[in-house]
Amino acid sequence: MSRLPELQRDFAAALVGRPSAMAARVVEDAIPASARVQVYADHFRTSLIETLAAAFPVTHALVGEAFFTQAARDFVLRQPPRDPRLFMYGGDFPAALRALRDLAGHPYLPCVAAFEWALHQAYHAEDAVPLRPSDIGDAAAMAKQTLALHPSAQRLDTPWPVSEIWQVHQPDAPAIDSIDLKQGGEQLLLWRNGIELCWRKLNAAEAALIDTVLAGKPLAKAVAQAMLQAQSTGPFDFSASFAWCLEGGIFRRPG
Known part of the structure; x- marks a missing residue:
C-alpha cells in the first residue's frame, strides 16, 4: 500500500495536468478512472481561476473573459497554491502577466x-x-522614534497612471473620454483605515519619507531623506504630509 505522502504527490500532480500516476490508483467503475480524476482537476482549476478573477476584477475587465481565463489557467497550472488560505493566492499573478509576450494591447x-x-x-x-495626533507628545522625542506603518500599508511604484485606470472601472465612476497614458507614473501608498480601503499618490519627498520609515529608520532620518529628495523634485511641507499620515491612520501605535 502506498504511503500517504506519495498518494498526495500523485493527486497534486493530477490537479495540474499530470493524471496518469493518480489514475492508476483509482478503482474504475462505470466512469473510467482518468475521467474521475479529471473531475477533481477541473474543479480545482475552475475554483482557482474564479479566485483570481475575484482578486483582479479590473484586470479581468480590461482584457475580457477569454484572455483572462487562459492567463489564469496557465498561472494555476504553473503556480498552484502553497497556502491553504485562498485569499493568499495570486500574489505572483502580476509578475506572470508581465512575462507574457501578448498583453492584448494593454502594456499597463x-x-x-x-x-x-x-x-x-x-x-x-x-x-x-x-x-493618532493625540498620541504625539514631545516633538524632540518623536523625532528619535522609529515608527511602523499600519500592517495594511502597501507601497507601489508604477510607470503608468494605474490608480486612474482602476478608478474609471468602478461602478460609481464618472464617464471620461480617455486617460493620458503619457502623463507619467505614480508613487502610491495603499492601506486600510478602519474598514475603508485608501490610497494616495505620493510626491517624491513623501515617498522618500515613507520608504525610510519602512526601512526602520527614526523619524528624524526619514524627514532628512525627504528634505534631501525635495531639493531636486520640489518643495516639501512635512507638517502637511505628517498630518494626513496621522489622520489617515497609516502609522501603527507603538506598544
Whole structure:
C-alpha cells in the first residue's frame, strides 16, 4: 500500500495536468478512472481561476473573459497554491502577466494587477491601533522614534497612471473620454483605515519619507531623506504630509 505522502504527490500532480500516476490508483467503475480524476482537476482549476478573477476584477475587465481565463489557467497550472488560505493566492499573478509576450494591447496590465493585489493585501491584513495626533507628545522625542506603518500599508511604484485606470472601472465612476497614458507614473501608498480601503499618490519627498520609515529608520532620518529628495523634485511641507499620515491612520501605535 502506498504511503500517504506519495498518494498526495500523485493527486497534486493530477490537479495540474499530470493524471496518469493518480489514475492508476483509482478503482474504475462505470466512469473510467482518468475521467474521475479529471473531475477533481477541473474543479480545482475552475475554483482557482474564479479566485483570481475575484482578486483582479479590473484586470479581468480590461482584457475580457477569454484572455483572462487562459492567463489564469496557465498561472494555476504553473503556480498552484502553497497556502491553504485562498485569499493568499495570486500574489505572483502580476509578475506572470508581465512575462507574457501578448498583453492584448494593454502594456499597463501587470501594473494594474499589482495595484489590485496591493488593495487585496490591504483588505486582508491584520488590524492594529493606528497612531493618532493625540498620541504625539514631545516633538524632540518623536523625532528619535522609529515608527511602523499600519500592517495594511502597501507601497507601489508604477510607470503608468494605474490608480486612474482602476478608478474609471468602478461602478460609481464618472464617464471620461480617455486617460493620458503619457502623463507619467505614480508613487502610491495603499492601506486600510478602519474598514475603508485608501490610497494616495505620493510626491517624491513623501515617498522618500515613507520608504525610510519602512526601512526602520527614526523619524528624524526619514524627514532628512525627504528634505534631501525635495531639493531636486520640489518643495516639501512635512507638517502637511505628517498630518494626513496621522489622520489617515497609516502609522501603527507603538506598544
